[in-house]
């Protein structure tokens with residue numbers, strides 16, 4: 001019925017590639033299989049107790065149950081600005097340069113909706129966290145993509161990045177209005193150093209575009225690597241906003257608390273559009289989130305240590321099983337090149353075979369873009385025993401594949 005009535009936005013959105021893997025996983029579980037699940041970047045740990053205690057305390061009060069504040073309560077906006085000051089020596093105004101979002105994903109989608117005119121072009125490197133490009137599709141914009149280049153240590157090839165970015169500005173009509181960057185990068189784990197942002201900010205001022213930076217994994221880094229922020233660059237606020245989240249650093253993914261800070265024009269646009277969409281996160285969650293940022297930070301070290309141990313066990317045990325993969329310097333993922341013997345399968349078929357034959361779920365690289373098809377993403381959300389079990393399963397599967 002009503003076939004002539006079309007929904008353009010929905011039609012422009014592709015089907016979620018991961019849904020296919022998810023369906024197979026659920027069917028296997030229902031059939032009684034024990035699937036070792038590395039597929040989603042969903043932290044498996046509990047939120048630190050002092051944050052939970054604050055939530056309970058706040059929810060027990062009389063005055064915390066009404067509508068909250070759409071752009072976030074002042075104390076929480078102040079806490080994120082103080083976090084930036086402590087960590088990056090960056091000055092931000094909690095009223096005009098910070099907004100609390102329902103997780104950084106919601107903030108990103110609504111920011112893009114607020115600032116994108118139909119036909120606007122955004123540059124997003126491929127592969128990418130899917131919403132980084134699809135938010136522009138939802139908003140009626142277009143995406144200019146180029147392949148992300150990096151070395152075996154998962155460090156960005158900055159020269160190639162700028163070469164391709166400059167080409168995007170030469171080729172794209174209309175000229176791009178936004179450039180999205182996300183380092184440490186999901187899915188590839190690729191990292192940058194501060195000089196990358198210095199160059200990017202200078203280029204943004206020259207070509208007149210806005211930068212949207214996502215540092216969701218700012219705190220999840222290893223071996224002494226420290227994630228830089230674009231706001232360590234003087235004058236970056238003229239051209240950039242940056243999103244952060246409590247989801248990963250404090251195991252608070254389900255609480256839905258994130259932030260976008262920086263350029264007041266963009267932050268103001270987001271505050272305005274959000275005031276039409278929502279009444280803010282439940283106040284007790286915002287109060288507890290304030291304690292997360294202002295309180296003791298040892299919990300982050302414990303969370304990072306857990307991921308680091310899993311990373312080391314996974315890389316070692318999978319290498320012994322015949323699947324070598326490089327160690328990431330950051331994020332809760334391993335970006336694993338498909339072993340030689342299975343390269344011809346592509347990431348989707350390889351992921352399906354891993355599910356059916358090795359009982360492990362991973363995310364096929366193709367789900368993050370065409371440049372991801374030689375890889376799968378492994379999320380470090382299973383414990384070390386289960387990682388070792390996964391390696392034993394992989395060993396058998398690869399042996400069988402070789403024998404074919």
Ligand SMILES: Cc1ncc(COP(=O)(O)O)c(C=O)c1O
Pocket residue numbers: 041102103104105106129182185186214216217244245246247253256257258
């Ligand atoms: C790069 C990146 N940005 C943003 C998000 C969304 O996080 P949040 O829970 O804050 O919405 C994720 C989640 O996996 C992510 O990987």
